[in-house]
Amino acid sequence: MTKGPPVNIQNLTRSCNEVLILSILSTGSHHGYQLALELEEKSRGAFQFKHGTLYPILHKLEQEQLIVGEWLEEQTKRKRKTYRLTAAGRRYLNEQIQSWQEFASRFFDVVGEVS
């Protein structure tokens, strides 16, 4: 297995949030509110986000061109911004998933020894 870039320990929460969002977006386009709902549903309530707190993460990922935001008009004529994963975002996500697997494995190596 190829080793991905190391997990950012200093910013573990941010790094974790980014991977969670990118994972949801890997299944298709979502808007901010949908993302929050799906994260909560898929994690069975473990990851609960106020959707207002998702914007900084989404906009940062968009700035880094890992995701792209598009304004789409719905049937109700309302316009809303939806996000989708870019090719660079998909590569980054795969690397991060590998890093997180490696990180979790090392973490439980230590925790397992203690317990």
Added chain:
Amino acid sequence: MSRFAAVLNKARDQLVVPEPSRTRILLEMAADLEDSYQFYLSQGHDEAEAGRRAEEAFGTSNEALKHLVEIHESGLGGITQRISGQVGRIWERTLLLAVLAFELWLTIRVLSQEGFFLFLSPFVWPIAGLALAALSVTVWKLHQVFSRSGSDVRQLRTGLGVLLFCAGASLAVAGCGFFFHIQRFFRLNAQEAPESLYMNFAGWMMEISSMMIIGLLTAIFAALVWFVLSNLVERAELREIEVLLEARA
């Protein structure tokens, strides 16, 4: 008017970022709040309860808004935004339009001078291409701003940067042309008899002056149109956000 005007107003006050980023963020928040509200209505809650729950689920924090400001504070975008946002009062806008009209009148007058096109530098043609590009963008943006057909406020700024590029590029081409003609003049003078110096100088002056005039007029035109259009677009963005936040008034 948005039923979430109070929440959006609070966010607007803290979002000190250049337009159109601020308007776009607020519109995104408004759309998500509305979705959340519709979700709670569909769950059987009454309007007041759905609104309260939507605000609670939204829950943006000062820290989140601060991060958004950090992300959207851009260098060049911020500078051009501050420049284009200078004209606010009606007399300032009138003066700006008067300057633009004067520049157009001057351009037509210069181009219609007899003999202006007799000694044209080859550098005039790329400048003419840039002027044509600036003119096309101007017509396209004016159509978008005033008709708003097939476009929304978020797309109005697209393409405005082309005008600044045309202004800068026409100056650069004129500058390159100036140095090209200078070195050509000195090279010819070194080779030819002194009596032809006057003829060379006159021809050189004609070529260089027509090129510099066209280059400068194109740059001024493109920059002025960018300034006017940026103001029009900003006003359209602000109108949209004011409708959204009507409750503030």
